[in-house]
Amino acid sequence: MDALHTAGIRFAEVLQSGPPCLEKFWISVTSLADPKSIFTIFFPLAYFLDRKVGVSVLWIGLVSEWLNVVLKWLLFGERPFWWVHESGLSTKELVTLRQFPLSCETGPGSPSGHCMIMGAALWPLVTALAARRSRSLVAKLAPFGTYALLQLAVGLSRVFILAHFPHQVVGGILAGAALGWGLQARTPATRTLGFFVATALALLLSSLALHGLVTTAGIDIDWSIRLATKWCSDPSWLRLDTRPFASVCRVASSALGLGLATGFPLHRGERLDARQRVASAVLALVAIQGLHRLPQPADAMLWYSTSSLKYVAGPWLVASVLPWLVLSVTRPRGSPHAE
Template identity: 80%
Template sequence: MMDALHTTGIHFAEVLQAGPPCLEKFWISVTSLADPKCVFTICFPLAYFLDRKVGVSVLWIGLVSEWLNVVLKWFLFGERPFWWVHESGLTRKELVTLRQFAVSCETGPGSPSGHCMITGAALWPLVTALTALASRHSRSLVVKLSPFGAYTLLLLAVGLSRIFVLAHFPHQVVGGILAGAALGWGLQGHTPATRTMGFFVAAALALLLGSLALHSLVIAAGIDIDWSIRLATKWCSNPAWLRLDTRPFASICRDTGSALGLGLAAAFPLPRGGQLEPRQRVASAMLALVAMQVFHRLLQPTDVTLWYATNFFKYAAGPWLVTSLLPWLVLSLGRPRGSPHTD
C-alpha cells in the first residue's frame, strides 16, 4: 500500500515539474521562505514588534512544534522522494523524469513535513491576532476571513513546493499541515508569555534531555537512526547540497537554544518606561531582520560538533537580541541629544 502511495506521489511530482518553467523559481522561493529557520529569524521578529505576546507565542509554538516534528520523524520513518525513487527500483521499471534542486537533499526522515507542520503551527497565533484586528476595524466577512484565507493559501503553496523539489510525498505534506494547524490551535492558549527565566531554562533542559532519552531509546530498540542521512548522501546529485542544518539534531539545537534565549530575554527586559513608539517598532523590526540574517551567516565552522555548538549559541542569543538589545539601541538613538538619561 505504501509503495502505491509513494508511486502516486512520484507521478504527482512529475506533473508539477512538467509545469511552466517560470514556476520553478516560484516553488523554490516558497520552499526557502517556509524553511523552519525562518520562523526563528523572520516571523518571530516581525510578530514581536507587532505585538510582544504574539511574538513570544510564535517563537514558543515554533520551537515546540519543531521538537515534536523531530520526534515524529524518528518514529514514523518517512521516505523522501529524491531517494525513494531510486531505492524502490521504480526508475528501473519505468521512465521517470525528475530533477533535484539545491533544496531537495534534506537529510532527516520525511514524515510529516516539517515545513508545513512548523510553519502552520507557528503562524497560527499571528493569523489569529490579525483576524481579531480585522474584525475590530471591519464588518466585512471577507476582510475578517482574509488572514485565514492567506494562511490556507500559504500552506497549500508550501506543500506543493515541497512536492515539487522532491523533499516530500503528498501524504506527508497533508499530515504536516493538519498537525501544524492542530498544534497552533492547541498551544496558542498555553504560551508562557509572562514566565520567568527559570521556566524557560527548565523547558530548554527538558527538551534536550527528552531528545537524548528518545534518541537512546530508538538506538536501544536496534533502529538505525542515521538511515536517512546515509540515503540522502547516497542519492543527492550534488554533495554540496547536503546541509548540516537539515539534520534532526540541528533542529534540537535550534529549539533548545531558542527556549534558553527566551529565558535570557526574560532576565534582561527593557528598562522600565522603555516603550517603543510605532516608528521605533518599525525601525526595530527592520534592524532585527537584518541583524538576524547577518548574525546567522557568521561563524560557520566545518567541524560538525563545533557547528552544532555554534548553532545552539546563535539561537540562544537571538531572542535576547530581538527583545532587549536592539530595541534598547533604537531607544538610545532616538533619545534627543542633551536630554537627561532616564530609565
Template identity: 80%
Template sequence: MDSLHTAGIRFAEALQAGPPWLEKFWISVTSLADPKCVFTICFPLAYFLDRKVGVSVLWIGLVSEWLNVVLKWFLFGERPFWWVHESGLARKQLVTLRQFPVSCETGPGSPSGHCMITGAALWPLVTALTALASRHSRSLVVKLSPFSAYVLLLLAVGLSRIFVLAHFPHQVVGGILTGAVLGWGLQGHTPATRTLGFFVAAGLALLLSSLVLHSLVITAGIDIDWSIRLATKWCSNPSWLRLDTRPFASISRDTGSALGLGLAASFSLPRGGRLDPWQRLASALLALVAIQVLHRFLQPTDVTLWYGTNFFKYAIGPWLVTFLLPRLVLSLTPPRRSPHTD
C-alpha cells in the same frame, strides 16, 4: 505504501512539467518557509507587532519543531528523491524528475516540517491579525483575509515541497493538519512565566528527552541514521547536503531558542521605554538585518562545533530582538515630548 508513494512521484512529475517560470517560484516558497525562518523572520516581525504574539510564535515554533523531530524518528517517512531509486521504480518505469539544491533533506520525511512548524507557529499571528481586522472592518472578506492567506500559504508550501522532491503529498497533508492543530492547541498555553529558570528548564527538558529517545531507539536496534545515509547516497550533488537539515540541528535550534527566551525575560527596557510605531519599525528592520548577519557568521565544518555554534546563534537571537536592538533604537531617537510640556 508503494502505491501511495508511486502516486506521489507521478504528482511530482506533473508539477515539475509545469511552466518553467514556476520553478523559481516553488524554490523561493520552499526556501522562505524553511522552519529556520520562523525563528529569524516571523518571530522578530510578530514581536514588534505585538510582544505576546511574538513570544507565542517563537514558543510554538520551537515546541512544534521538537515534536516534528520526534514524529520523524518514529514514522520513518521516505523522501521522494531517494525512494524513487531505492524502490526500483526508476529502473522499472520512465521517471523524469530533477533534484534541486533544496531537495537533499537528510532527516526522515514524515510529516513535513515546513508545513507543520510553519502552520503551527503562524497560527497566533493569524489569529491576532484576524482579531485586528474584525475590529476595524465589518466586511467578511477583510475579516477572513488573514486566515485565507494562511491557507493559501500552506498550500503553496506543500506544493513546493512536493515539487523539489522533499516530500510526498500525504506527508504534506499530515504536516498541514498537525501544524494547524498544534497552533490552535498551543496558542492558549504560551508560558505566562517570564523567568530565566523556567525557559532554561524547558530547554533542558527538550534536549534531554531528545537524547533519551535517541538512545532508546538505538538500544532497540533501530538504525536511526538511515535517512542520512540514503540522502548521502542519492543526492545528485554532495554540496547540496546541509547540516542544518539533520534532526539534531533542529534540537540545537529549539533548545537555544528556549534559552534565548529566558535571556530575554531577564532583561527589560528602561522605565518608559515603550516604542512608538516608527521605533517598532526601525527595531524590526534592524532585527531582521542583525539576525541574518548573525547566522551568516561562524560556519564551522566540524559537526559537533557546528551544533554548538548553532545553539549559540539561536540563544542570542531573542535577546537581540527583545532587548539590545530596541534599547539601541531608544538611545538613538530623541525622547517623545509630552503634549503638555509647553
C-alpha cells in the same frame, strides 16, 4: 504504502513538467517556509507588531519543531528523492524527475516540517491580524485565506523539489493548524528565566534520551542520513542544518534565548511607539540575518555549537538588546527612565 508513494512520484512529475518559470517560484516558496525563517524573520516581525504575538510565534515554533523531530524519528517516513531509487521504481518504469539543491534533506520525511512548523507558528499571527480587521466578515477571513494559500503553496513546493510525498504534506498541514490552535492560549508570556532554562534542558535531554533509547533497541535511527547521502545528486547539497539534531539544537537554544530576554530585559519594560517599533523591526531583521550569514565551521561539533549560540542570541537581541538601543537613541535628552 508503495502505491501511495508511486502516486506521489507521478504527482511530482506533473509539477516538474509545468512551465519553467514556476521553478523559481516553488524554490523561493520552499526557502521562505524553511523552519529557520520562524526564528529569523517571522518572530522579529511579529514581536514588534505585538510583543505577546511575537513570543507566541517563537514558542509555538520551537515546540512544534521539537514535536516534528520526534514524529519523524517514530514514523520513519521516506523521501521521494531517495525512495524512487531504493524502491526500484526508477529501473522498472520511466521516471523523469530532477533534484535541486534544496532536495537533499537528511531527516525522515513524515510529516513535512515546513508545513507543520510554519503552519503552527504562524497561527497566532494570523489570528491577531484577523482580530485587528473591521467588522466585515470578508476582511476578517482574509488572513486565514492567505494562510491557507501559503500552506498550499508550501506543500506543493515540497513535492516539487522531491523533499516530500503529498500525504506527508497533508499530514504536516493538519498537524500544524491543530498545534497552532491548541498552543496559542498556552504561550508562557509571563514566565521566568528558570522556566525557559528548564524548558531548553527538557527539549535537549528528552531528544537525546529518545535517540539513545531507539538506538539501544537496535533501530538505526539515522537511516535517513545514510540514504540521503547515497542518493543525493550532488554531495555539496547535503547540509548539516537539515539533520534532526540541528532542529533540536535550534529549539533548545531559542528557548534559552527567550529566557535570557525575559530574565535580563535591558529596556525595563518601556513601551515603543510606532516609529520605534518599525526601527527595531528593521534593525532586528538586519542583525539576525547578518548573524546567521556568518561563516560556519566545517567540523560538525563546532557547527552545532556556533549554531546554538546564534539561536540563543537571536531572541535576546530582538526582545531586549535592540529595543533598548532604539529607546536609548530616540529618547529625548533629559527624559526620565520608566520605572
